[in-house]
Amino acid sequence: MVAQSELQTDWAFVADDDAVAAAAATLAAGHGPVGVDAERASGYRYGGDAYLVQMYRRDAGTFLFDPTKISSFAPLATALAGEEWIFHAATQDIPCLDEIGLRPPRLFDTELAARLLGFERVGLGSVTEQLLDITLEKAYSAADWSTRPLPEAWLEYAALDVVLLPDLRDLVQLELERQGKTEIAAQEFQAVLEQQPKPALPEPWRKLSGTQSLRTPRALALARELWLAREALARERDIAPGRLIPDRSIIAAAAANPRSPEDLSRLSTFKGRESRSELMRWWKAILRAKTTTDLPGPKPRDPGGIPHHRNWALRHPDAADRLTVARAAIEAEAEQQGMPTENLLKPSLLRTLAWEAPYDGSTETVERRLRELGAREWQVGITAPILAASFVAPL
Template sequence: MPLPPILVDPSALSEFAAQLHREPVIAVDLEADSLHSYQDKVCLLQFSTPTATVLVDPLAIGDLSSLKAVLADGAVRKVFHAADYDIRCLYRDFGIEINGLFDTMIACQFLGEEKVGLADILNKYFDVQLDKRYQRADWSKRPLEEGMVRYAAEDTRYLLQLTEQLEAQLVAKGRLAWAQEEFVLLEQVRHNSTDGPLFLRFKKANTLERRQLAVLEELLQWRDSEAKRRDCPPFKVLNNAPLLEVARSMPANVRALSKVEGMVPRLVGRYGGSLLSAVEEGLKVPEEELPVYPRGEPRQRDPEAEARVLLLKKWRSKISKELEMDPGIVINNASLEQIARRQPNCVEDLAELKAMKNWQRQVLGKGIVAALKT
């Protein structure tokens, strides 16, 4: 199969965008460099129509505003697989909004597919083998290897055919409206704000005492600066696990640092001085200025509500088997906990629970109320 064209000129992109706007449905995907750069960016866009696949190089073109109209037009269906990250990146980098979404991964989840990754789905439905070598490739490098171009094209080439098959199955199961509600909600996702202390976005920071938090923040600020200097993701400077242990133990010297779990000699030799300096800065923070991890209002233990959660989980296990869907897709734990605390007496009471989707109230509502009355 010949290589797809790669657009690198703004005028060519504008003409192509007009062509896309005449299509009733298009498949879209993107490749980014999140594993290779400090600030990830969109490096390639892939589009497939029923007759062609075309790649767009945003690093060469820069301005993608000519794509805004077609991608925001809900009359043109946009097919993605696992659209969450793509939607966030397109809005962040180019102000592009997506309307008219059909996400084939969500469709697969609602159909009870055990494996919903694109490689697995294409293999199952079309006997296509994606070359996994390029999943972690650096898409910011130019020129793109021929294998990378072929791999990128395969990501969208089959999505329109896949959509036809998945949509037919959703209709047959009476679940198309469920998926469509999820699509509309997904269209609204955006990247979270990066304001505030770095420890607020660090997993397990809530397990630390205030002094340890101060040390952790200094360590994270150092790692972030180092990653920015090297233009690489922070985890490539130092993983979270040893960084957390350094904050927890607050070593005073190289000997103590070398005993910290995960701090192998190579890391101690390369970063020991910087880490110890960060620890020292954290220890200097005055007591009254120590950071506090925001924990919200303390929730009092409610044994009766906890018992209701167990009842609901038991019910969910049963209904998930009947629907042949993953329990977390049917309804997540957070929603079950909210329901258990509210203890609705009828289906109408579920309308007050914002965490529940409309399809969940309609399909699951009677079962939830009945389970709580057992």
């Protein structure tokens, strides 16, 4: 086993537009797919911006790009427009790369492929250890990558995250071929590329963890106004909202319904780095909630949605029975395929089909509905016959 400390790699730090153009030319002259990664400052900054972009290509080398100093990545996007980009967990990186004009034309996702292959652990360190016999240290994975200047040790860590990706990709590809899953992986990779951002929530404050414990409209209004005040301050300061006051403090204040700023300050469950220094900001939000006539009701149900499946057994026993039978059949098939059940078919799709049944027993009907719900062709081919049989099977 080779430790990360025993590995050395040369890399170039790119922090201006002229250097981007030169790096793009060098990467274009390399060969094979391009290893790509991005580092964010999740938990530290307000948004999900990229604060470092890493790229490696054989015969070209490793480049670490500083997006805070670069006005345009267009030369890089143009130079690599026809190439395959290798990621480990692409869905984490694509949104922030999109923001700076970098969009993979084709991708290979070693983390997603590892799931399809049935690897027990799919983190980069685990897959690298299993296939390359190299132990990676993840000491800086949760670091504040908006820090400037970036420490040398962090940059070395970031460079190694992409240097190993081409070798890892080749070994994963061999295993996909051995298991007969190359087409499955290709469809999954394409689906990642085509995935659309989720639409903005009409009431984003309802993402607060713990709102289900608030029993009255006024308490919900308190939570909403505190969330909005925190969001505005976080955006203004470019700080992750939870670093100002955590969700649990908002819920605690909403439940307590304090009668004065002093009451709020004495609330031991109202914590956070700005819980006292911004006390009047939070109190003004509470006053708005106390006086508003715009009181929120329970969380509105998606008009096209279905009831939560935990209540089906009591209220919709036929649907609960269909789900039980179908889920068992899909789980058995996933085990046979050597992949997690959720990769064979999303649980939400399975629940929708079980809720909407009975079907006419025809595989074609189930195939059509699976496609409408966004299932990939390989998923349709494997699961439609199983589901058609499950929904008409005697219970």
